[in-house]
Each structure stands twice: as structure tokens, then as C-alpha cells.
Amino acid sequence: MEATVLMGLLQPAPETYELFDDVMLLSEGYMVYQGPRGKVLEFFESLGFKLPPRKGVADFLQEVTSKKDQAQYWADPSKPYVFIPVSEMAIAFKNSRFGKSLESTLTAPYDKSQSHPSALSRTKYAASRWELLNSCFAREKLLMTRQSFLYIFRTFQVAFVAFVTSTIFLRTKLHPVDEINGNLYLSCLFFGVVHMMFNGFSELSLLIFRLPVFYKQRDNLFHPAWIWSIVSWSIRVPYSAIEAVVWSSVLYYTVGFALPAGRFFRFTFTQFVLHQMAISLF
Numbered sequence: 001m002e003a004t005v006l007m008g009l010l011q012p013a014p015e016t017y018e019l020f021d022d023v024m025l026l027s028e029g030y031m032v033y034q035g036p037r038g039k040v041l042e043f044f045e046s047l048g049f050k051l052p053p054r055k056g057v058a059d060f061l062q063e064v065t066s067k068k069d070q071a072q073y074w075a076d077p078s079k080p081y082v083f084i085p086v087s088e089m090a091i092a093f094k095n096s097r098f099g100k101s102l103e104s105t106l107t108a109p110y111d112k113s114q115s116h117p118s119a120l121s122r123t124k125y126a127a128s129r130w131e132l133l134n135s136c137f138a139r140e141k142l143l144m145t146r147q148s149f150l151y152i153f154r155t156f157q158v159a160f161v162a163f164v165t166s167t168i169f170l171r172t173k174l175h176p177v178d179e180i181n182g183n184l185y186l187s188c189l190f191f192g193v194v195h196m197m198f199n200g201f202s203e204l205s206l207l208i209f210r211l212p213v214f215y216k217q218r219d220n221l222f223h224p225a226w227i228w229s230i231v232s233w234s235i236r237v238p239y240s241a242i243e244a245v246v247w248s249s250v251l252y253y254t255v256g257f258a259l260p261a262g263r264f265f266r267f268t269f270t271q272f273v274l275h276q277m278a279i280s281l282f
Contacts, residue, residue, distance in 0.1 A: 027065040030090035050075035136231040162250035171256025244272035
């Protein structure tokens, strides 16, 4: 596909090994060999090691640098076997024609005008801001769908708590013109404020659980932090509005707050803002 692939493999099959053009053999922090795949056996034969019959080349390369397995590949009858450490192999490679050829290739400056336009990244992020925004939105939507049970349960919980609260502050027992009973209205309002604010704290555990993934993706330039923050906040706005409407619909007229519709919507909007404040604090 007209591309260079650098791949690290451990004990590949012979069929897989034959698919590569070049081989890089690393051991103990040293470059033991780097060059054409077909010449790697020639290099080790110059050191006195030979591939035995019915032995995979990849297995041979991994074992020939090992002190435990190196002796079985010694094939120079003119002198006794002495363990050759990896450091000496690396020096031998640098002095060999393979190492000198590699050194001459690396020392020659590369003509950057011959580079493909897509070889280097010229932007901080791989996609545009709009694409990143859509991707983060789709992911947050998927996560909310997977956690749908939590949100459905919380909605019924809000309705149940609102029903219980309305039975405590029933309008049949309260009189708006009475200053003493006004304290009960204030108590109901305060309880609604506290409940809606702290009801958003259930998002805290989910957020903490996701923070390692967020930090990893942010540091690897998957997306900027501000896009994730905006999407994470905005996608929960509809649910906060639903919770506020459910709470107000069950509680407002049952308790006997002001009858005008404008006051009802103002009360609902206040509950919505409080819920959003709890989420935004994270």
C-alpha cells in the first residue's frame, strides 16, 4: 500500500517472517542487526553461528543472543565456543558492511521535498473542531443510552420524592395569607432547592470513573478539553429540564404555591438551574 510499517513481533511464524523486507534485532538495549531480511543469516555466520535445519529464522534470532541457548548454534570448528555477549555483537554489526551501509544511509541528509504531503501532521488534532464536536457528542449520547436505567430510575425517584413532599405540605392545611404558615412554604421551597441540587451529585461517581480515560485522550490529543466539557454539560441539559418539570408538576400546585402560570415556569426554571449548577461544579 506504498507505506512503511514498523512492527514488533515475538516468535512470528515462518510464513509471517517471510513477508517482511527488513529486520531489526534488538537485545538488551543494543542494535544487533538492522538490514535486509535475507542477509541476517549471513551476518551471524560471520560471527560463527549457523541456522540448523528445520529451525525457524525468527526463533534462531531470538535465541542466538541468549547466554543459555547460544552454544547450540556455534558452527565454527576452527576454534572453541566462547559466549559472545550482545554488546560485542552490536560492535561487530557496526564494523560489518551491513552496519556501515546503514550508517552511510543515515548520515546522508534526506531531501524533504520528496516527502509525501501527508507524511507529517501539520495540525494539533487529526480532525476539525466540528468533527471532534460531533464525535464527542455521539459518544456521550451512547454512554447515556447505556446508562438509561440510571436516568429512568432517577426520574421516578424525583417523582416519588415530590409526591411524598406534597403530602407533607398539602395545600388543604396551608393558607398563603398566614405568616405562620408562610414558614411552611419556605420550608418546602428550601427542601426543593436542596433536593434538586444534590440530586445531580449522582453524576459524580460516573465522572470520576471516566476521568482516567478523559486524561488519556486529552494528553494524546484525541480532542481538546473544552469540547469534551461543553458536550458533557450540554447533553445533560434536556434531562435536567425533564427532572425539573417532573418535580414541579407533581409538587407545585399540590402544595399550593402561586397559581399564575408565570410563577410555575419561574419555579421550574429555578429547579433546572440548580440541577445544572450541581453538574457544572464537577
